[in-house]
Structure formats: C-alpha cells, structure tokens
Amino acid sequence: MSPRSSRIRNIFEPLEKSLIAKLWQDRFGIPGPAFAGCKFFRKARSIWAISDVDLPRLSYETIGMRIMSCKDRPWKPTTSALQIFGRYATKNLLHLNREEAVIFLEGGSQGIESDCEIGYVVVFYRGDVLGCGLYSHGKLVSQIPKERRMASIARSEDCPV
Amino acid sequence: MDYLDRYREIVPDYVAFQAIQCQPLYNSARINTLKITREKLLERLEEEGVLFQSFHWYPLGLKLDIESPGKLLENLLGYIHIQEELSMVPPLVLGPEPGESILDLCASPGSKTTEISQMMENRGLVIANEPSLARVAPLRSNCERLGVLNVAVTRYDGRNFPRGPFDRVLVDAPCSSEGRERRGPGVLSRCSPERSLDLQVLQIDLLKNALRLTKPGGVVVYSTCTYAPEENELVVQAALGEADEFRLEKVCIPGLLECPGITEWNGKRLSDELSCTARYYPHINDTGGFYVAKIIKN
Missing domain, CATH: 3.30.70.1170 (Sun protein; domain 3)
Structure with a gap:
C-alpha cells in the first residue's frame, strides 16, 4: 500500500445524516429521529457516530462510536450501535428465550424459526438488546464481539442471564 | 509495607492505615x-x-x-x-455539564472518561487522550460497551497536546499507585521516593499543559492514586507557580471524609493553599487511596 493511500484511509470524512438514517430505516425500520443529535463520519470502511458538536482540529484515533462496517455487503451494524439504536427497530428483530440467549451470548450458532429477512438482525432478550446476529435460512449466528461474550460459566446454574 | 513509614507524620491514625493495606478491597x-x-x-x-x-x-x-x-x-x-469507589470522585469534582467541551488528558481505561460522558448525558464533547496504542483498545471498548457517543479519542503525548481551549480538563496522572495496594498487593514493593521524583517531572508537565489548555474561568482537576507528596502537593505547587492566574478550590464530597492536602513536607514549607486539596486514605472511608486537587483558571 502506498503512503498516499494509507493517509487517505486514516481521514474521517463527514457523511450526510439522511444517508445513514435511510440505511437503518430500510433494514430495521428505525425512524430517522432516533439519530437526532448525532453526526456521522466515515473512515476506511467503518461509519462512526458522534454527538452533534464542532470538532476541534486534531488528529483523531476514533470519533464517537463505530456503528457500522461497510467492509462487505450487506453493511453490518455493530453490537454497540444496536444496543443504542436497536430498541427502535420495528423489523428484522428476534426475541430469544433464556436458553437461546445463553447460546447467543457465548457467540454460538443455533436454529431459530423466524420471518426475518436474510441478513443482520437485532437480537433481544427480556426487553434488552443483546446485540447483532446474522440470520439466514432458520439459523442465527451470533455476531457478539469476542471480548463481550459470556464465558462458559454462563451455562452453570448461577448463570446471570 | 515499611515503605509507608515515610507517611507516618502525615497520615492520621497511622497504625490503622498500615493495618488496612492487607485487607482486600x-x-x-x-x-x-x-x-x-x-x-x-x-x-x-x-x-x-x-x-x-x-x-x-x-x-x-x-x-x-x-x-x-x-x-x-x-x-x-x-x-x-x-x-473503584474513589475513582468515581475526580469526575464529580470536575463537574462537567451537558454541552461543554472537556479534555481527559490521560484517559485509558476510560472509567473516568465514561463517567464524565454520563454526567454530560452524551451531549457536548469529551476528548479522551491516550498516547499508548495498546491502552487505546480498553478505552475504546469501555466507551462502546457503555454506549458513549460524545467521546473522540486522540493519541498525543499529553505534555504536548496541541489545541484548546476546553471548559474543563482532567489530569488523572500516571503515578506510583500506592493507593492501589488493597487491590493488587505488591504495588508498594515497586515504590520509592526516586520513582516518585521521576514521575513528578512528567506530572508537572502534564498539569502545566492542562492549565494552558483551559479557558479562563475553567476548571482543571489533578488526581492520582498515590500518597507521595512528590506526586501530589509538590506537583500542584510547581505547576501553579507564583502567578495569581490560578487558584485552588476546596475539594469536598459530602459523605466522604477527606484529609486536607499537606502544607509541609520533609521540613519544607509548602503553600497554605494546598490544604484545599484532598487526600483520601483507605482506613478512613474503607476505600483505596486518592489525591484530588481542583484548580480554577482566573
């Protein structure tokens, strides 16, 4: 990779709010006002959301929260972003029972019947958004980042789920 | 543990102070x-x-x-x-308001950064500065897990952080961590007055830059989790200098007992104003140990 392309990759470029809001509206039915008070940036293949303030001219490592990855198609929401905005979802969401939630939090895959469209879904348990799942042909694959997975103790009796 | 003997004259009820070090937090x-x-x-x-x-x-x-x-x-x-209980104190002393512009100069792992963000209700801006790339990962991870949307991370050397001004700046400085002995026994075995004096050079430069980056009328909070006066009162005195551009405001958290900052150390007289700063000792509130100073830029 040339130094020039590496430099370009490290720039946070502002993005139109309406563009991002439409993607979340189309996939999850999340209304635009859910993003009121946020502004958006793109860096490399990730999209970031931050409170709507003027940023001083500094060299930034991160700006707000990484909310989605556009590395592959379709775009993928982050678990962190779904835990904030996912509660407004009206479609492509799944409610798990306790047993299913444990498997999901451990990072596992499982068979689940649902009328969700193929792709990323918002996964709920008892009203909490657990995070992002990938749903396809009756199978749910957990997308919980490794460091936020529940360790194997979750299967024991004192499982805190 | 004998190392603590150097604090015999400044810590009230020294025997209880020494005894509690062995009790886990x-x-x-x-x-x-x-x-x-x-x-x-x-x-x-x-x-x-x-x-x-x-x-x-x-x-x-x-x-x-x-x-x-x-x-x-x-x-x-x-x-x-x-x-940790006392780690929640410095943001409360800083007192950020929603919509303000805050700098957390030594931010990782982000416990105080995220507390500041919570006090601001995710509005305004917190710049979380952390020079070490390895330490940016836990900072980011905590911000994301806690749903923080108003934090941007930078990686400057805090002594040269280039641009302000900010309404409030927190300097939770790298320190010898003597106050963490109850959390991780063995901390004290790595401490020495020489090490404290080495850290002091960095701490003074960090605090001086923080003072420079603050708006007139703004607040700077300096905190450490150590008892060493070399890293606490002596840093504040050196960074504030003789000029009357800054003043210390009394640190007091209702319900938590603090001891006043010391005004004499090793036979040397320090500024009386340092008694406005706060020393928190483990045997007084059943906590770890902390030092907090609140500075107002006139």
Whole structure:
C-alpha cells in the first residue's frame, strides 16, 4: 500500500445524516429521529457516530462510536450501535428465550424459526438488546464481539442471564 | 509495607492505615445512566439475587457482594461499569455539564472518561487522550460497551497536546499507585521516593499543559492514586507557580471524609493553599487511596 493511500484511509470524512438514517430505516425500520443529535463520519470502511458538536482540529484515533462496517455487503451494524439504536427497530428483530440467549451470548450458532429477512438482525432478550446476529435460512449466528461474550460459566446454574 | 513509614507524620491514625493495606478491597461498580436508570438496575440486581449496597455518598455507586461482577449480564450490556469507589470522585469534582467541551488528558481505561460522558448525558464533547496504542483498545471498548457517543479519542503525548481551549480538563496522572495496594498487593514493593521524583517531572508537565489548555474561568482537576507528596502537593505547587492566574478550590464530597492536602513536607514549607486539596486514605472511608486537587483558571 502506498503512503498516499494509507493517509487517505486514516481521514474521517463527514457523511450526510439522511444517508445513514435511510440505511437503518430500510433494514430495521428505525425512524430517522432516533439519530437526532448525532453526526456521522466515515473512515476506511467503518461509519462512526458522534454527538452533534464542532470538532476541534486534531488528529483523531476514533470519533464517537463505530456503528457500522461497510467492509462487505450487506453493511453490518455493530453490537454497540444496536444496543443504542436497536430498541427502535420495528423489523428484522428476534426475541430469544433464556436458553437461546445463553447460546447467543457465548457467540454460538443455533436454529431459530423466524420471518426475518436474510441478513443482520437485532437480537433481544427480556426487553434488552443483546446485540447483532446474522440470520439466514432458520439459523442465527451470533455476531457478539469476542471480548463481550459470556464465558462458559454462563451455562452453570448461577448463570446471570 | 515499611515503605509507608515515610507517611507516618502525615497520615492520621497511622497504625490503622498500615493495618488496612492487607485487607482486600470489595468489588464496586458505577450505574451507567446512559443505558439504564438506577431504579431499573437495582430492580434487576434484586431479581437476580445479587447482593449489593449503594455508596452512602453517591447513589450511582454500588458495592457488589459477588466474586466476578465482570461476568454479570448487566456489565456485558454496559448497564454497569466495574470501577473503584474513589475513582468515581475526580469526575464529580470536575463537574462537567451537558454541552461543554472537556479534555481527559490521560484517559485509558476510560472509567473516568465514561463517567464524565454520563454526567454530560452524551451531549457536548469529551476528548479522551491516550498516547499508548495498546491502552487505546480498553478505552475504546469501555466507551462502546457503555454506549458513549460524545467521546473522540486522540493519541498525543499529553505534555504536548496541541489545541484548546476546553471548559474543563482532567489530569488523572500516571503515578506510583500506592493507593492501589488493597487491590493488587505488591504495588508498594515497586515504590520509592526516586520513582516518585521521576514521575513528578512528567506530572508537572502534564498539569502545566492542562492549565494552558483551559479557558479562563475553567476548571482543571489533578488526581492520582498515590500518597507521595512528590506526586501530589509538590506537583500542584510547581505547576501553579507564583502567578495569581490560578487558584485552588476546596475539594469536598459530602459523605466522604477527606484529609486536607499537606502544607509541609520533609521540613519544607509548602503553600497554605494546598490544604484545599484532598487526600483520601483507605482506613478512613474503607476505600483505596486518592489525591484530588481542583484548580480554577482566573
């Protein structure tokens, strides 16, 4: 990779709010006002959301929260972003029972019947958004980042789920 | 433990101070109101049979009677953050308001950064500065888990952080961490006056830059988790200098007992004003150890 392309990759470029809001509206039915008070940036293949303030001219490592990855198609929401905005979802969401939630939090895959469209879904348990799942042909694959997975103790009796 | 003897003259009830060092610190956590209300969180813990006790001085702080609070679902979902009791003090002294512009000069792992963000209700801007790339990862991870949307991370050497001004700046400085002995026994064996003097050079430069980066009328909070005057009062005195551009404001958290900052050390007289700063000792509130100074830029 040339130094020039590496430099370009490290720039946070502002993005139109309406563009991002439409993607979340189309996939999850999340209304635009859910993003009121946020502004958006793109860096490399990730999209970031931050409170709507003027940023001083500094060299930034991160700006707000990484909310989605556009590395592959379709775009993928982050678990962190779904835990904030996912509660407004009206479609492509799944409610798990306790047993299913444990498997999901451990990072596992499982068979689940649902009328969700193929792709990323918002996964709920008892009203909490657990995070992002990938749903396809009756199978749910957990997308919980490794460091936020529940360790194997979750299967024991004192499982805190 | 003999190392602590150098504090015999400045710590009240020194015998109790020495004795408590061997007693492990309880687990504690802060309720993250960016994601859940205090009422709902307490209800959940009760339902799950988790034993807890609210801090008497801070309703969002909890003592948790559980071995691995990090494994609670509430922690994974970012409803609580595992944080030492006294670590919750500096943001409260800083007093950020929603919409303000704040700099956290030595931010990782982000316990105080995220507390500041919570106090600002995710509005305004917090610049979380952390020069070490390895330490940016836990900072980012905590911000994301806790649902923080108003933090941007930078990686400057804090001594040369280039641009302000900010309404408030927190300097939770790298220190010898003597006040963490109850959390990780053995900390004291690595401490020495020489090490404190080495750290002092860095701490003075960090605090001086923080003062430079603050708006007139703005607030700078300097904190450490050590008892060494070389890293506390002597740093504040050196950074403030003789000019009357800055003044110290009394640090006082209702419900938490502080001892006044010292005004004499090793036979040398220090500024009387340093008694406005606060020393928190482990045997007085059953906590770790901390030092906090609040500076106002005139």
